[in-house]
Amino acid sequence: MTHIERYGLIGTGSRAGMYIGALTGEHSGIAELVAWSDINPGRVDLYERELRALGAKVPVRYTPDQFEDMIRTERLDRVIVTTPDYTHADYVSRALRAGADVVVEKPLTINPAGLRQIAEAIAESGKEVITTFNYRYSPRNSALRQLIGSGAIGDVTSVHFEWALDTVHGADYFRRWHRDKANSGGLLIHKASHHFDLVNWWIAAAPVRVFASGGLRFYGAENAQARGLGRRPERGTGVVGDPFALDLAKDPRLKELYLDNEHYDGYIRDRDVFDTGISIEDNLALLVDYDSGATMSYSLNAHSPWEGYRVTVNGTAGRAELEVVERGAALIEDDGTVVVDPSATPEGATVDPVRPNGERLVLQRHWEAAQEVPIPAGIGSHGGGDAFLLQHLFNRVRVDEPLGRVAGYADGVRAVSVGIAGNQSLATGLPVAISDLAVTPQLAELNH
Numbered sequence: 001m002t003h004i005e006r007y008g009l010i011g012t013g014s015r016a017g018m019y020i021g022a023l024t025g026e027h028s029g030i031a032e033l034v035a036w037s038d039i040n041p042g043r044v045d046l047y048e049r050e051l052r053a054l055g056a057k058v059p060v061r062y063t064p065d066q067f068e069d070m071i072r073t074e075r076l077d078r079v080i081v082t083t084p085d086y087t088h089a090d091y092v093s094r095a096l097r098a099g100a101d102v103v104v105e106k107p108l109t110i111n112p113a114g115l116r117q118i119a120e121a122i123a124e125s126g127k128e129v130i131t132t133f134n135y136r137y138s139p140r141n142s143a144l145r146q147l148i149g150s151g152a153i154g155d156v157t158s159v160h161f162e163w164a165l166d167t168v169h170g171a172d173y174f175r176r177w178h179r180d181k182a183n184s185g186g187l188l189i190h191k192a193s194h195h196f197d198l199v200n201w202w203i204a205a206a207p208v209r210v211f212a213s214g215g216l217r218f219y220g221a222e223n224a225q226a227r228g229l230g231r232r233p234e235r236g237t238g239v240v241g242d243p244f245a246l247d248l249a250k251d252p253r254l255k256e257l258y259l260d261n262e263h264y265d266g267y268i269r270d271r272d273v274f275d276t277g278i279s280i281e282d283n284l285a286l287l288v289d290y291d292s293g294a295t296m297s298y299s300l301n302a303h304s305p306w307e308g309y310r311v312t313v314n315g316t317a318g319r320a321e322l323e324v325v326e327r328g329a330a331l332i333e334d335d336g337t338v339v340v341d342p343s344a345t346p347e348g349a350t351v352d353p354v355r356p357n358g359e360r361l362v363l364q365r366h367w368e369a370a371q372e373v374p375i376p377a378g379i380g381s382h383g384g385g386d387a388f389l390l391q392h393l394f395n396r397v398r399v400d401e402p403l404g405r406v407a408g409y410a411d412g413v414r415a416v417s418v419g420i421a422g423n424q425s426l427a428t429g430l431p432v433a434i435s436d437l438a439v440t441p442q443l444a445e446l447n448h
Helices: 016-023 041-054 064-073 085-097 112-125 139-149 192-203 221-226 252-257 259-265 386-394 409-428
Strands: 005-010 031-037 060-062 078-081 101-105 129-132 156-166 207-215 283-290 295-304 307-315 318-327 359-365 371-373
Touching: 005 016, 005 064, 016 031, 016 041, 016 386, 031 041, 031 064, 041 252, 041 259, 060 064, 064 085, 078 085, 085 101, 085 112, 112 409, 129 386, 129 409, 139 192, 139 307, 139 318, 139 359, 156 192, 192 283, 192 295, 192 307, 192 409, 207 409, 252 259, 283 409
Parallel strands: 005 031, 005 078, 031 060, 078 101, 101 129, 156 295
Antiparallel strands: 156 307, 207 283, 283 295, 307 318, 318 359, 359 371
């Protein structure tokens, strides 16, 4: 008889929905969600109502201060952590010491202290930590990994990576808890850990040194005042005609999860993006050196008119170029609504007449004409990667050759260490060696 693994979940915001749906749906034959917890009881109430409507078994509810009791009483095999970034290290280490393996949403944590805390808990418990990097599973990103791994461009010498967040999705980080760097580590950690993981994985190398530059140049009160935007609303709900306002009342899902439940914990999901108190950057640039000898130039812009990314990988035998358009333009619908994250809801992406295909991978070897490389179709959201990720996750797949898409603890450390070093470089104006971060005594071993 097949053992059905017992799962718990901490944090029932919007991202948790993917895991709840998988555990009560397609993967319910191999994994069961038996317990969950959140500081906001209203959000748990919502998910409970939805499961009852589907006729699914409702997990046992625990409060966050009963976290260890939940793991031990319910005999959990694994805990999924989908809480705000600054809480990851605490919940991950507590779960490990209570006897459960952990699946944690990226980023693994936001600072060196958090990495040390997790490393100590792994050493003491012998349990496993998996960081979920769903972008590895997007067929277009897997195709680039396969192309580089085939040797078609030779040894990688440099990477240029540009990521554009538009004025809907990009702006959303400046409405939420992410706007405070103490909560999220800024976009270099919360968002860009995805991107740094992709590069580490694409070129099979580990970062060793980072230099960063950037700042808050578009959002925030000072920038709004400099551009003469005038008086701003404190929050978006109920605001009419402002393209930067998010009206939670008009989005049924956001209303149910956040607006209807903010009285429990005081969390306001729709703060003004031109408000005071924003401590994260909206324009960022990095230079990253790798142990392979390659270098990456990276840029992130959070107020672009379109959303997507461009990657160029140069090698000793040629060059690979990947362009992805996740939304060709941020256009407001007649009712004033717009899809917040086009990568999470592909049907919300707009047609782009200039880049109609949405994604394109090109290989050009030295002394040869350029050729387009076919990209297989994906399944579901985040570039077709979520469904493949969940298959590997709940089947505990560990060997995925030749792509190697399964990301473990070491991958989570490598990805977040670029952002941690980048934040330190922003603060000092100097390049930062990864080895100087003192994130964990095992880091040198992880990089080899």
